[in-house]
Amino acid sequence: MRERRRELARYPRVWLSPMQIVDRDLDLVGDDESIKLDRELLTLLIERRDSIKEYSNRLSLISVTIFGFLLLNYFRFTSDISIAGVSIKNSPGIAEILIVTSSTLGVYATALQANVVIVEGGIMHLAKRVYPSGLINILRAGFIPEQNFGKYYPKNLPHLTFTSLHSKLSLLSTYVYLLSLLFVIILVLVANLAILMDIWTTSSIGAYSKIVSLYVLAISFVGFSILIITRMPMPLRDYSLLHEIEITRQIRPKKVDELLHKIYRSTNEDRENLRRLGFLKKYDGK
Numbered sequence: 001m002r003e004r005r006r007e008l009a010r011y012p013r014v015w016l017s018p019m020q021i022v023d024r025d026l027d028l029v030g031d032d033e034s035i036k037l038d039r040e041l042l043t044l045l046i047e048r049r050d051s052i053k054e055y056s057n058r059l060s061l062i063s064v065t066i067f068g069f070l071l072l073n074y075f076r077f078t079s080d081i082s083i084a085g086v087s088i089k090n091s092p093g094i095a096e097i098l099i100v101t102s103s104t105l106g107v108y109a110t111a112l113q114a115n116v117v118i119v120e121g122g123i124m125h126l127a128k129r130v131y132p133s134g135l136i137n138i139l140r141a142g143f144i145p146e147q148n149f150g151k152y153y154p155k156n157l158p159h160l161t162f163t164s165l166h167s168k169l170s171l172l173s174t175y176v177y178l179l180s181l182l183f184v185i186i187l188v189l190v191a192n193l194a195i196l197m198d199i200w201t202t203s204s205i206g207a208y209s210k211i212v213s214l215y216v217l218a219i220s221f222v223g224f225s226i227l228i229i230t231r232m233p234m235p236l237r238d239y240s241l242l243h244e245i246e247i248t249r250q251i252r253p254k255k256v257d258e259l260l261h262k263i264y265r266s267t268n269e270d271r272e273n274l275r276r277l278g279f280l281k282k283y284d285g286k
Contacts, residue, residue: 006267010241015233018114022121042126046143049119056112059105066102067192070095074195092204096212099195103216107223114230120144149174192220 016024029037073095120143127139134156141148151170154160162170196213203209228234241263249256261268 002270003267010263012238013235014238015235017233018117018230019121019124020233021236022118023125026122026125037126037129039130042123042130045119045123045126049116049123052112052119053116056109056116059109059112063102063105063109066098066105067188070099070102070195071191074191074198093208095195095199096205096209099199099216100212103219103223107219107226110223110226110230114226117230120147149177192216 026037123143124140127143128136131139137153137155141152149170196216199209200213245256245259245263248259
């Protein structure tokens with residue numbers, strides 16, 4: 001356990017979101033003749049981001065439309081659905097086909113949105129390089145409005161602070177928004193499970209209905225996994241210490257042993273104690 005704690009101290013775990021990883025990574029990219037981190041590249045990334053987002057939104061709209069039809073079908077409302085001008089009526093097997101289509105499109109749209117997050121990380125990094133730092137809050141609201149609640153924090157007016165009323169209203173609105181979002185997510189999950197249970201129970205196309213239900217559960221798990229690992233901060237292991245050792249070995253080779261002794265001193269002392277007590281064989285240097 002002690003050695004485990006030492007390893008964690010030497011190579012700490014850091015929690016970073018995809019955008020933070022992109023920002024740190026691009027910090028190490030310098031301007032040269034082959035790559036110009038300028039407004040032209042920023043404009044290109046914004047155009048590509050908008051293109052990917054538009055395509056993803058279309059897929060999401062189709063998926064939501066299909067989900068609405070399935071929900072009406074679950075409550076036994078007579079309804080038809082029109083996709084790309086093609087009218088689909090409620091009949092045996094249609095629910096299975098549609099829920100597979102909706103789930104697959106939803107996961108694909110989620111994967112596309114993950115690319116949007118990566119590109120937006122590059123957009124914000126370039127924006128910080130290209131434009132003055134005092135414009136960063138305006139740039140964030142303009143380039144990535146989804147991550148901005150519409151509240152402006154003045155960066156160049158440090159003598160102006162928000163009153164307690166303003167702060168409390170902001171916190172209250174944030175909590176209400178998050179709770180509402182959580183409620184909608186739970187509601188959608190419950191509705192999807194109800195539809196799957198109905199398909200499983202009804203089995204309008206026999207065993208294939210159950211296969212479809214299992215497929216939808218599996219691909220939904222994949223979709224949620226993609227959503228979490230591409231949106232939320234995730235743990236990474238920081239091996240900067242090894243990088244420091246390697247640099248020291250290259251530029252100051254005589255200091256490597258001193259650095260290693262400093263890093264692994266407690267571990268070496270424990271091993272010497274174990275050898276002295278007879279739990280480990282003595283090292284003869286051969």
